[in-house]
Amino acid sequence: MAQNFLADQAEKVIGHSAQDRAAHTDISNPARAGGKYADPSGEKMKALVWMGKNDVRVVETSKPRIINDHDAIVKVTGSTVCGSDVHILHGQIVQTEKGDILGHEFCGIVESVGPAVKNVKPGERVVNSFCISCGECEFCKKKLPTACEKTNASTLQRILYGGQLSGIFGYSHFVGGYAGGQAEYVRVPLADNNLLKIPDSVPDEKGLYLSDVLPTSYHAVTHTGVKEGDTVAVWGLGPIGFMSCFWAFHKGAKRVIGIDNNWRTEYAKSKIRGLETINYKALKNNETVPSKVHELVPGGVDVSIDATGGEYGKGWTHSLELAVGAEQDTSEMINEAIYATRKFGRVGLIGDYVGFTNHFNVGAVMELGITLVGCGQAPVQRYWEELRQKIEKGEVDPTIMVTHRFKIDDIDKVYYMQEKRQDGLVKCFVETRFSAPRAEGTPELTAL
Ligand SMILES: NC(=O)c1ccc[n+]([C@@H]2O[C@H](COP(=O)([O-])OP(=O)(O)OC[C@H]3O[C@@H](n4cnc5c(N)ncnc54)[C@H](O)[C@@H]3O)[C@@H](O)[C@H]2O)c1
Ligand SMILES: [Zn+2]
Ligand SMILES: [Zn+2]
Numbered sequence: 001m002a003q004n005f006l007a008d009q010a011e012k013v014i015g016h017s018a019q020d021r022a023a024h025t026d027i028s029n030p031a032r033a034g035g036k037y038a039d040p041s042g043e044k045m046k047a048l049v050w051m052g053k054n055d056v057r058v059v060e061t062s063k064p065r066i067i068n069d070h071d072a073i074v075k076v077t078g079s080t081v082c083g084s085d086v087h088i089l090h091g092q093i094v095q096t097e098k099g100d101i102l103g104h105e106f107c108g109i110v111e112s113v114g115p116a117v118k119n120v121k122p123g124e125r126v127v128n129s130f131c132i133s134c135g136e137c138e139f140c141k142k143k144l145p146t147a148c149e150k151t152n153a154s155t156l157q158r159i160l161y162g163g164q165l166s167g168i169f170g171y172s173h174f175v176g177g178y179a180g181g182q183a184e185y186v187r188v189p190l191a192d193n194n195l196l197k198i199p200d201s202v203p204d205e206k207g208l209y210l211s212d213v214l215p216t217s218y219h220a221v222t223h224t225g226v227k228e229g230d231t232v233a234v235w236g237l238g239p240i241g242f243m244s245c246f247w248a249f250h251k252g253a254k255r256v257i258g259i260d261n262n263w264r265t266e267y268a269k270s271k272i273r274g275l276e277t278i279n280y281k282a283l284k285n286n287e288t289v290p291s292k293v294h295e296l297v298p299g300g301v302d303v304s305i306d307a308t309g310g311e312y313g314k315g316w317t318h319s320l321e322l323a324v325g326a327e328q329d330t331s332e333m334i335n336e337a338i339y340a341t342r343k344f345g346r347v348g349l350i351g352d353y354v355g356f357t358n359h360f361n362v363g364a365v366m367e368l369g370i371t372l373v374g375c376g377q378a379p380v381q382r383y384w385e386e387l388r389q390k391i392e393k394g395e396v397d398p399t400i401m402v403t404h405r406f407k408i409d410d411i412d413k414v415y416y417m418q419e420k421r422q423d424g425l426v427k428c429f430v431e432t433r434f435s436a437p438r439a440e441g442t443p444e445l446t447a448l
Helices: 002-014 083-089 155-161 204-211 213-223 239-250 264-271 289-296 316-323 332-340 362-367 380-392 408-420
Strands: 044-052 055-062 072-079 106-113 125-128 185-188 195-197 231-235 255-260 276-279 301-306 341-349 371-374 402-407 427-431
Touching (some): 106 185, 195 380, 204 213, 204 380, 231 239, 276 289
Parallel strands (some): 255 276, 402 427
């Protein structure tokens, strides 16, 4: 929290960037600014808001309205909770403000559009991209929308990273301060670039995951160059790691090893044929994750992918350093990945890291000729048409990771379940009063 306070103070002193007017940033709840951004009908909606560290709540707030000619208003029919949302819950993401509506994955029906919107029409079913692309800057043109230069006004980010990321729905003012989609309605800025149509043959329970998990996991294996015949190890078997294992096989990997510390190893093995797993909680005293990987693949794997997250300290040294703010991220999983990789192999980071780390073995990277690949926030628009086609053709069924269905009224409780990785929850589908009846073969509603 101290981190958050300092960040807010810095932003006030340095000033907010003014280059982002096209998307209208920092409207993280339509009820802000005396309801200036609320629908004039006065209609209310349910939404999940951040109220402070470890405190999220479902509240009633105003329905959003169109602010810019390029906006669309989407009536949400499906939403979910991401592993990234747990970082926000924990207060790890700076510049989150009380009352911000969260959620960066949603699908729904276009309710209305501004006069400049061309690609989507009211009544159409759509899914969002978690990142907000302007469609015009150098990076958006190169299909690297998460590097967009125009949709995020946080000056602090430029100072911390030397450059800024795109805006992201429902993920703090560090990435634009946009209201998120864990709500019944959401305003989508620059709708032509940030919504994709869902075909009739694809139910929401599959289409929803084009907003994040599918492109993110696909990007993880593509960007680290997984190819035919490779051996691959993946740290973390949450939705991102789980689907990265799936895509690694899809790209032709001959062996894939998934690593975690709980029941998720068994779950992943039951869903992905040929997957080998390591549950490091079950290792013997003289064994480590890298030694186990070397035992399975002598010499190490060609590619390692870290799909965990820098806040998850493992040993006491890092846990202590994280707790007292002596580092922002642990280097334990990255070091393990380096040791488990063959000489001149590749290590990709798709799990979220936010700042500085201690005890990182830079020597091993250099001496072993490891290519360390920062995957960035996944450039959704680069892949989502290709992936929509793969869903239509049945080459991927995203429901293999979907274990639960909940109501939006209960989504606050889902955050705590997701945090504890409880009750067999891998990925959920969250319905609203606008959702279609449950698609066949997908999980029944669980009331919490
Ligand atoms: N780069 C992107 O575009 C992008 C997009 C979405 C999510 N993410 C990030 O990816 C990460 C994974 O997301 P998720 O939704 O799958 O989250 P998740 O929290 O459900 O999964 C993380 C998994 O890592 C496991 N884990 C923790 N410490 C570990 C360790 N030392 N070794 C092995 N496994 C360990 C946990 O038990 C858990 O199962 C998160 O950090 C999330 O913020 C990044
Ligand atoms: Zn996410
Ligand atoms: Zn752009």
